[in-house]
Amino acid sequence: MVLDGEIISSPSVNVPCGGSIRDTTDITGSFTLTEAKDLSVLIEGGALPLPVEVIEQRVVGPTLGKAAIDASWQAGLIGLLLTGLFIAGVYWFVGLLAALALTSYALLAYAMLVGLGSTLTLPGLAGFVLAIGLAIDANVLVFERAREEYAANPSAGLRRALTIGFNKAWSAIIDSNVTTLLAAALLFILGSGPIKGFGVTLSIGVVASMISALVIARVLTEIGVSNRWVEQRPGFSGIGSVGRVRLWLERRDPDLMSRRALWLAVSGAALVFAVSGIVSQGLNLGVEFTGGRVLEYSTTTPISADRAREVVSEVGYPEATVQESDDDKITVRTGQISDDEAIKIETAIGDAAGGATKERDEKIGASLGTELRDKALIALGIALLVQMVYLAFRFKWTFGVAAVLAMFHDVVIVTGVFAWLGKPIDGIFLAAALTIVGLSVNDTVVVFDRVRERWQGSRPEQTFNRLANKAAVETMPRTVNTGLGAMFILAALAVLGGDSLRDFAIALLLGLIIGTYSSVFTATPLVTYFQERWPMSRAAKVPRTSEPRDSGAVI
Known part of the structure; x- marks a missing residue:
């Protein structure tokens, strides 16, 4: 018996002269049970009909891998520290408690990783580090809502304002994190190798960060503001005032939507710049896509x-x-x-x-490169489609289309900048592009959630454009604070992450800045134009109820 040119067994067979083996035969000898099972597998496997061709092979020197891992952990620790200091500096006492809760994120994420038996890759470390920045978003949303509620009804107390803040922010938190998980799922399904690892760890990071922000942080902050000494000092609590930025915006009351045509023209010019770079410079496709x-x-x-x-x-x-x-x-x-x-x-x-x-x-191999390139385009297309369907379900199809156009705008501009700079478009960039989709829709969902809240139940004399403008202005403090929190993480990656993570961090920094702009100045103006043609009903899809002591006010 020969398998691929090697004799695997040479049994003695006793058959009549001129006869043949029929049905079954026996192979006897001094085999152990393990050897007998191995021989059985080889015989049942048969000969391979085609030669084996290596289509992908990666060798990484131990010093390079150790240096990259050390740099990633340093970036994570420094980013976590800077994020904690930032949220404590903006939201004082409750911010400090939220920063303490954020430290539990690393333990939770690591426990989930070990429980799933996943392998931690370099992009996987980046996924963990990025999720730290995303974790701050839930706390910022809650604290901004709590500030609004306390300003509207200070006699109800700090704990009541904080509880209502958690309840009111729940919808936006769920929508923004579901969209991020959708992007992570697409990375896992359509990606390969390290990109799958990034999708897995990003998903774990999002779940761990939500537990940290919505369970641990909630328990700590509600206990903290219940203290009599803190109750008597609402300014120290961090939610006793809507903040200087919010007060400044309220005094200025900028009418952003009155210049919506200008903002869309700026976005269009940026797209032309990006596309011209892609056409004139070409894309420096990495070896993953070219072979x-x-x-x-x-x-x-x-x-x-x-x-x-x-x-x-x-x-x-x-x-x-x-x-x-x-x-x-x-x-x-x-x-x-x-x-x-x-x-x-x-x-x-x-x-x-x-x-x-x-x-x-x-x-x-070239065949694998073609397959990965096709998968990358399919992943991006499906990501945009899935996000649009989800937002259409949660809001209205016009909101979904506006969000997807803004996401497409963000990805194309980042790709164009990379084309102009001659930076590689590889598997790591694919992970960054799909993460940009998640970051972009994350910001857009928060603005859209406030637009919907403002519009549904509004009075007939209130116009959609004016309410959309007010919603965009109201969410600006949250957008700025969340963006700065994520930028600390990405800046740490860009500086300390080495070559393997620097381009990834640069792409995400660009995506974060452009996505923050597009949520207010691209997606929201598009919704106002769509509203004129396909209006959204003022009536809520599901009747909303208020808690007995909830003032229901939104500043």
């Missing part, structure tokens, strides 16, 4: 990218892309080459730099 090989070396003495490019060209690879990283490493990206050809490149760089050590070697 080929990526080699990264650390050198004994620093060598410039130009010099490395010259020596690589001299050994026969003038078309190779050679780049120099900030930590004096040389990266070479080529088409499909053999191991012997890779050794020639390593030798050439080593001779020019006094020695070279291979830190990373990624080999991806």
Whole structure:
């Protein structure tokens, strides 16, 4: 019995002369139970009809992996500390308690990861770090609502205002986190390798952050504001005033929607700039999408990218892309080459730099690259479609279309900026793009939730444009505070995360800034135009009830 050219068994078979084996036969010998089972599996498996071809191979040097992991943990700890200091600085006592609750996030997330038996990858660490920034959003939403309620009814007390704040913020919190989980699910279903890991850890991070923000933080803050000393000092509590930014906005009362055509024109100009970059510069597709090989070396003495490019060209690879990283490493990206050809490149760089050590070697077949590229486009399309369907269900189809157009606007602009800068469009960028979709819709949902609340039950003389404008202005403090909280995390990743995470953090920083802009200045103006053609009813879909001591007021 021969399997792939190797004899796996040579049993003695006793049959009549000229006869053949029929039905069954026995193989006997001094086998152990394990050996007998292994032989059975080999015989049942049969010969492979086609040769095996390696379509993806990744080799990462231990020093590179350790450095990246250390940098990610440092970024996470520093980002967590900065986020905690920020929320405590803005919301004082309740902010401090929320920051303490936020520290439980790491323990919860790690326990979930161990429970699922998941492998922690570098993008997975990024997912955890990013979820820290998202965790602050729920607390900001609750505290801003609690501030409004206390300002409208201070005699009800701090704890009552905080409880109502949690209740009123619940709808926006659920919608924004469901949309983020939808994006994470698409990463897991349609991604590959490390991208799946990012989807898993982002999902775990979102769930852990919600437990931290809505359970642990709620218990701590409600107990904290129930203290008699804190009750007598509402300013110290952090929810005794709507805040300076909110008061300034109320005094100025900007009419943003009166210039909605201008804001949409600015968005259109940004899209033209992005698309022109994509068309004129082209997309620097990573090896995941094109197939080929990526080699990264650390050198004994620093060598410039130009010099490395010259020596690589001299050994026969003038078309190779050679780049120099900030930590004096040389990266070479080529088409499909053999191991012997890779050794020639390593030798050439080593001779020019006094020695070279291979830190990373990624080999991806062209067929896999095409498959991953197609999956990336499908993932983005499905992400936009799923978000639109969900928002249409939760709000109205016009809101869903406006949100999806804003999300598309955000992703295209970030892609265009990367095209102009010549940065790689790879699997990590795909993770960033789908995360941008989640961040963008997260902001948009908060604004839309307030628009719906303002509109439903409003008086006939109140126009939709005016109420939408008021909703956008009211949610600005939350948008700014949440954005700054997430920026601390992403800035820490960009500075400390190394080359492997820097482009990821840059993409998310761009997406966060552009998404914050588009939720107010793109999505909301679009909804006002859609409202004129396809109006949303003033009546709520589901009757809403107020608690006995809830003033129901919204400042």
